[in-house]
Amino acid sequence: MLSVPEDILEGCRRKERAAQEQLYRLCYEPYLRLCLRYAGNRSDAADILNKAFFNILTRIDQYRGDGNFAGWMKRIVVNAAVDYVRSNSRFRYHEPVENAGEVPGQSLPDQELVRHDLLQMLQQLPFTTASVFNLFAMEGYSHREIGEMLGITEGNSKWHLHYARQILQQQLKIAAAL
Amino acid sequence: MKSNEQSPVDEYFRQHEAEIPVTFDDRHWSQLAAMLDAAETPGTPGGMVQESAPRKTRFRGGKGWWAPGIWILAVITAFWLIWQTAGSSAAENGGSRYPASEAPSDFQSVAPKAEKELPKPVTGKVAEPANGLMPEQDVALPAISAPGAQKQESELTGSGELARPAVADSIVTRNLPAVPGDSAVQETKPVKKTKKHLFW
Numbered sequence: 044m045l046s047v048p049e050d051i052l053e054g055c056r057r058k059e060r061a062a063q064e065q066l067y068r069l070c071y072e073p074y075l076r077l078c079l080r081y082a083g084n085r086s087d088a089a090d091i092l093n094k095a096f097f098n099i100l101t102r103i104d105q106y107r108g109d110g111n112f113a114g115w116m117k118r119i120v121v122n123a124a125v126d127y128v129r130s131n132s133r134f135r136y137h138e139p140v141e142n143a144g145e146v147p148g149q150s151l152p153d154q155e156l157v158r159h160d161l162l163q164m165l166q167q168l169p170f171t172t173a174s175v176f177n178l179f180a181m182e183g184y185s186h187r188e189i190g191e192m193l194g195i196t197e198g199n200s201k202w203h204l205h206y207a208r209q210i211l212q213q214q215l216k217i218a219a220a221l
Numbered sequence: 222m223k224s225n226e227q228s229p230v231d232e233y234f235r236q237h238e239a240e241i242p243v244t245f246d247d248r249h250w251s252q253l254a255a256m257l258d259a260a261e262t263p264g265t266p267g268g269m270v271q272e273s274a275p276r277k278t279r280f281r282g283g284k285g286w287w288a289p290g291i292w293i294l295a296v297i298t299a300f301w302l303i304w305q306t307a308g309s310s311a312a313e314n315g316g317s318r319y320p321a322s323e324a325p326s327d328f329q330s331v332a333p334k335a336e337k338e339l340p341k342p343v344t345g346k347v348a349e350p351a352n353g354l355m356p357e358q359d360v361a362l363p364a365i366s367a368p369g370a371q372k373q374e375s376e377l378t379g380s381g382e383l384a385r386p387a388v389a390d391s392i393v394t395r396n397l398p399a400v401p402g403d404s405a406v407q408e409t410k411p412v413k414k415t416k417k418h419l420f421w
């Protein structure tokens with residue numbers, strides 16, 4: 044988990060540009076990686092990150108210190124990513140599959156994949172499907188929360204997760220066979 | 222927050238997500254710094270986030286009501302003018318509710334108003350035209366004519382037509398031909414009615 048030094052946090056509260064830059068540099072890699080999973084390209088990911096950091100730095104007074112500061116920042120970054128998804132989503136109607144089961148017979152490749160391929164696999168998923176997978180598997184939101192965030196039903200969210208797992212497993216098998 | 226549903230695919234991506242290569246780009250920080258500068262400088266449009274954009278269609282105090290007020294006044298004035306015009310045209314038609322072009326046809330039963338002057342019965346002489354202009358004029362006969370009136374009428378008109386019998390409890394209108402010797406009636410021409418416009 045990311046930890047922010049207290050002096051940087053205090054400097055950001057005083058609107059010091061140097062402290063703000065330090066915080067930005069510290070958080071850049073993990074949060075840009077998060078944004079890359081939602082955005083289709085690097086430019087959009089940087090836009091999401093900057094919007095999120097604009098909100099963080101201008102509303103840093105709203106952080107009362109009662110929780111983890113990195114967690115507070117991550118929530119704002121995820122919200123910015125969800126805003127991006129909602130404004131760019133091309134939601135298509137899918138028949139919701141109730142009680143979408145787990146993908147059976149999972150044997151993941153042991154060999155090292157090129158990490159860049161992981162990102163490509165995620166970005167090749169349908170837009171909403173990738174967003175649901177990111178929110179559920181990577182960020183840990185429930186289907187109900189995902190449905191409220193993306194404006195879809197809970198069953199639809201389950202269907203997207205099931206579909207994402209199917210596609211990703213097939214791609215991992217193909218990558219392992221190469 | 223976290224559901225019990227877990228999958229090795231999820232776990233695999235969680236473990237290896239941190240290895241996705243990312244390098245710092247100074248341009249991104251420059252963009253953010255510019256956004257922050259714009260937001261902190263008073264008088265400039267500011268950053269990308271606006272707390273609450275003002276509504277453009279909001280009525281501002283009492284100034285915003287002048288346009289609907291003018292429309293309401295215009296509608297009221299138009300109704301008043303129509304009402305006035307209808308009243309004046311009714312007065313021109315002699316109080317009749319029918320315009321000249323829609324006058325009741327012959328033998329149409331018309332219920333006269335109580336305050337309206339009843340036509341004079343034809344007793345020994347053709348009644349003068351009401352306006353002295355029309356060569357053919359509807360003359361309303363009284364509900365019950367005096368005995369012998371039909372004969373006198375046929376003699377005076379010279380047309381040999383017999384007046385139709387009066388119908389009790391009704392008024393029958395009919396055309397009476399003009400008297401041949403009555404030059405005042407022959408020389409008159411029907412007056413053209415000019416159409417009156419609403420607004421000018």
